[in-house]
Amino acid sequence: MTGTELLMNITPQESRVALVENGIVTELHLERSRRRGLVGSIYKGRVCRVLPGMDAAFVDVGLDRTAFLHASDVAPVEREELCNNGDPCRRHESISQLLREGQELLVQVIKDPLGSKGARLTTYVTVPSRHLVLMPNQANIGISTRIEDDGTRSRLRETMERLRGEYAPEHGFIVRTAAELADEGALQNDVIFLKKLWDTLQESAANCEAGQEIHADLPLVLRILRDMVGVELERIRIDSRETWQKVREFAERYIPELTDRIEHYPGERPIFELFNVEEEIQRALERKVELKSGGYLIFDQTEAMTTVDINTGGFVGHRNLEETIFKTNLEAAQAIGRQLRLRNLGGIIIIDFIDMQDEEHKRQVIRALERALERDHAKCQICDVSPLGLVEMTRKRTRDSLEHLLCEPCPTCGGRGYLKSAETVCYELFREILREARQYDAKELRVLASQSVIDLLLDEESSSLAELQEFVGVPIRFQVETLYQQEQFDVVFV
Structure with missing residues (x-):
């Protein structure tokens, strides 16, 4: 395999996409139907707690954990006075000045929940299309830094200033790398599409309760195509006919130059196995x-x-x-x-x-x-x-x-990657016996532990065990518990 290709493996439970460059797997993307990524999704949230000490707030957007919104991600309050350059000043406001508990606001996820942390939010909502990113209620035009040619940057800026003034004067736009070769007609279509989409989102937000999703980003297979800006894809192979049809329709509308490169893979051998992607996934773990x-x-x-x-x-x-x-x-x-x-x-x-x-x-x-x-x-x-x-x-x-x-943390070691040695557990057990013997009067003592610990007690540590038994003056019996991990043990007085 030469050049750059996308391989898509689709099942009802999950979608997997591999980016292959010159026969080598360089990126893997995975999305499960039960746990879709949230980045880019827009919610109507309610502030449930303001934390001045952290300069942040927790916002309920209907997820399992409340989401996190830092003051730097809250659109600042406009001040009437002007700065030295004549532009309106934007002073840093504390979180208490920006938000209050119970306040409802439109937020967008910029980071998925990671580990024990909730999602990270921003009120600087953006809506992407193939060539542009809409920045509602902002007045600037930005050009992707990956577009380096000065002439191209000037042409795009002039075109966007004109289109913005005609169709969306109240909004700002970022010109994406994919727009480097786009003509004015393509940019105009994106401006009109994004303006209509934003108006629809605002209408939905006004008519729904807090804690509801207003807009979800595209599913993985379409999002990958949209975001592969500047990548010369030679071929896109998809092993699901239904998904292949959806991807083709999406490409015909938004990325027509890719349509002829989208192929359905009908082979009986799994596509990820054929191109050694499964092996790469195992090695990457x-x-x-x-x-x-x-x-x-x-x-x-x-x-x-x-x-x-x-x-x-x-x-x-x-x-x-x-x-x-x-x-x-x-x-x-x-x-x-x-x-x-x-x-x-x-x-x-x-x-x-x-x-x-x-x-x-x-x-x-x-x-x-x-x-x-x-x-x-x-x-x-x-x-x-x-x-x-x-x-x-x-x-x-x-x-x-x-x-x-x-993956998930190992239930035996708790994610540490190590277990206490059998020798360490033996010595802990000795200390527990001494501690318990001083507090209770018993006729017999029973030790429940794993096979490896009891084997060590009766073999290498037998002399130490005999001395301990003589010292406490109570007979010690042993019982192997097959369900116990090496670190687990119990001392029972009979």
Whole structure:
């Protein structure tokens, strides 16, 4: 497989989309019918609690958990006085000045609920189309920074100023990257469509109760097509005839240039299995990522950040140590760029490259990481190598990572990744017996524990057990509980 392709695997329970670049899976998107993503959805919410200490408020939008709205995401109050440049001043208002409990307002989800946190909201509502993004009640025109040609930017700005003044003078617009080659007719159609959609949304909001959804973003398969701006897709393969028909109709209306590239995959072998996507999904859930040279990466997700550690592993190089380290770090930088997209890792990311002495090597490794992230749709910011040899970066996070979507914490270790050893549990058990023996008068003591703990007690710890039994003066009996995890035990006095 060459070029860039989209593979879509559709079932009634979930939709999965894989972006494949030159035969390599670089992005995975998943949406389940029982738990659709909320980013982009618009709700009529009610403020249920204002928190001045956090400069934020909790808003009830009808979800399981109340959503979070920070003061910086609330449209500020306009002041009549003018700033030095003659424009109206916008002063920062505290959350108590902006909102009150019980107030109803229109909000949009900008971050899905992640872990124990509720959704993140904004009152700066935006409505996207293929070429434009509508910014209601704002007066500015923005142009995507990915459109770099000055002549094109000037043409688009002039066209949009004219269209805005004619059809939607009270609203602002952002011109998306996909509009770089769009003519005035296409932009005009989008302006009219977005204006009508916004009027419909306002009417719906006025006639519904707080806590209801006003507008949901497109389903995954259509949203992916809309947002793949600037990506030259050679082919889109879909294994569901019904979805293929819907995608074609959507493309004919909004993205006609893609219509001929949309194919129905009728094969009996699952499409994700045929192109090794299933195998990539399994590998993306593992901590360890093998490099071709013999080195490897270790990914660890925590609540606060994601850490990436690079090791030379079996790679011994051919010239000298510095050259070996440099080549491993270069290969690691390319692999990390792909893995961040594949695993959809976001937030703060700390990369521990192998220590390099040569400043030029450090610069080239950072540049290799930047190149690997150039095609990433999520906004990334990379810092230089720190004095400790670490690279700090951030990647915008709006949805759960692949691991959080597909996995849940281990019920045995609680997500720690470790269990107390049988030896540790034995010694805890000894202390519990001593503590209980001082408080209760019993004829016999019974220990309920897992097989591994009792085996250790009766074998390697038998002498210690005999001394303890003599000290407490009570016979100790043992009972294996097959349902107990290694850390579990009970001491029962009879």
